[in-house]
Amino acid sequence: MPSQNLSMHCIHHLPLLLAGLLALSHGQLPSGDNKGYGNSSHQHGQESGEDPSSPQVAPSNTNFAFRFYHLLTSENPRKNIFFSPLSISTAYAMLSLGAGGHSQTQILNGLGFNLTELSILDIHRGFQHLLRVLSLQDHGLEVHLGNTLLLSDDLELLPGFLNSTMTFYDPKLFRPDFSDTVGTTKLINDHVKKETRGKITDLVSELTPDVKMIVVNYIYFKGLWKKPFHLSRTTAGDFYVDESTTVKVPMMVQSFQHQWYLQDRHVPCSVLRLDYQGDAVAFFILPDRGKMAQVEEVLTPQMLARWNHLLQNKYFYRSVEIHFPRFSISGSYALDQILPKLGFQDLFSQQANFSGITTQRKLQVSKSFHKATLDVNEVGTEATAVTSSFLTFLSAPRSHLVVRFNRPFLLTIFSPSTQSVLFWGKVVDPTAP
Known part of the structure; x- marks a missing residue:
């Protein structure tokens, strides 16, 4: 773009x-x-x-x-x-x-x-x-x-x-x-x-x-995101709160960008890391459909540390198309x-x-x-910095992926320099106040 x-x-x-x-x-x-x-x-x-x-x-x-x-x-x-x-x-x-x-x-x-x-x-x-x-x-x-x-x-x-x-x-x-x-x-x-x-x-x-x-x-x-979403691509989309409830949300889109992303082979979820300018990152944890309870059962500090280490591995820095709700x-x-x-x-x-x-x-x-x-909204300043290191435990296909955050997910805002969780949350319904 x-x-x-x-x-x-x-x-x-x-x-x-x-x-x-x-x-x-x-x-x-x-x-x-x-x-x-x-x-x-x-x-x-x-x-x-x-x-x-x-x-x-x-x-x-x-x-x-x-x-x-x-x-x-x-x-x-x-x-x-x-x-x-x-x-x-x-x-x-x-x-x-x-x-x-x-x-x-x-x-x-x-x-x-x-x-x-x-x-x-x-x-x-x-x-x-x-x-x-x-x-x-x-x-x-x-x-x-x-x-x-x-x-x-x-x-x-x-x-x-x-x-x-x-x-x-x-x-x-x-x-x-x-x-x-x-x-x-x-x-x-x-x-x-x-x-x-x-x-x-x-x-x-x-x-x-x-x-x-x-x-x-x-x-x-x-x-500010290092890699922002594009305002012109935000459109109304469905978010599936549960089996019987669907709400409309502004769905942001980011295409053909390399991001830190893994599909966990041991826990039924995917994890996306989005970097801010400066010393902060966000982890978005997307359980497989109907698997929120199973993910929460294994949600521990050790699991977060594991995802954090894995998502510094250049193997998981890959082309991903992201569909993500704009919400408060x-x-x-x-x-x-x-x-x-x-x-x-x-x-x-x-x-x-x-x-x-x-x-x-x-x-x-x-x-x-x-x-x-x-x-959470779309924009920020463009940046080209890449973070990488050399840990590898999980495997994921390298083809272009589409990841849709159109169902309940977890999030954390993390400070790498202090290894501190600044914020933690779960988004069940992005239209709820």
Whole structure:
């Protein structure tokens, strides 16, 4: 296709907010409280320098991503799913700095960390390193992962918690008057709208005066395909939601382009890798007809790693005609209802211990939710870079293939430099909001 047929707009817009709206409310302070990790973490961080070993937190984060996904899909097998496991993990790891005793252990174990293999200090150093790498600007790619703390102006924090939080997670800090619920609500919504480039608005509808602390984590991703789809070729097409439901979608087409693609001989699916400009790739996993459940049964971090390695093999860089829906989906999840099923039993109860944050009041998490949105469309800037290496396990015919994403599929947005899953999702019905 001639280059003038290509628009130069971005193809992917992924703003996300974990509101943990981790809104913490207060009660009576129990006796014998644990001061938590706050003071010691900052002290040790200063003594041992800045991230000398770059501890690897990505494997645990990926493990958490799959556990979270399997729980969601088991409860809602016929619904779209979309979330950022990294955003959830980062927010709760930051919150764990203020947790003490069993509450801290529950948070970190719930996130997938084995505390006999990785120290608490190394976990926070690992997140510090990961956030630093993701914040580096890359041509054609914008990844903005940030944290925000909103603390009541009458809440006296322990210095160790604030110092450690600033050291490892570098959040923006606000000190609003929480008794002014209207003003605080506007402050949060305006801040979130700005940080997500206007994609998430009116996040908070009402606050109660007993809320004393809010933890917010957001991620904004904007990328350009290395090889865009052509606007002129997008036409209405059928998407088969299930055996009895068919919907019409704008179906994008990309012809006669080499892409990373394999047909798995051991799992009933095909896997397509599409590269962004910069340090990010997308994997689209298309189960064979009627085989979504079988694919989900073997969906593990090891399987994703296997596909990732295979799709660096030049054998799988081949001519593929792709038919792919243009769509927007979103996911909203009440984490205070979901996370207890993943090991966070005490966090949302009066048993929670956040004595590392303040000795002034007993805090507990009253609400926590996560919201993510995904927009996929055709275009980006042309590029000719090719990635290849030399792994080979599967075989596939080398003839020109036509791949139609016209039935439910899985997707992940992946950062190769950090080996991190930024987003994970399942598209069951691309016309559903």
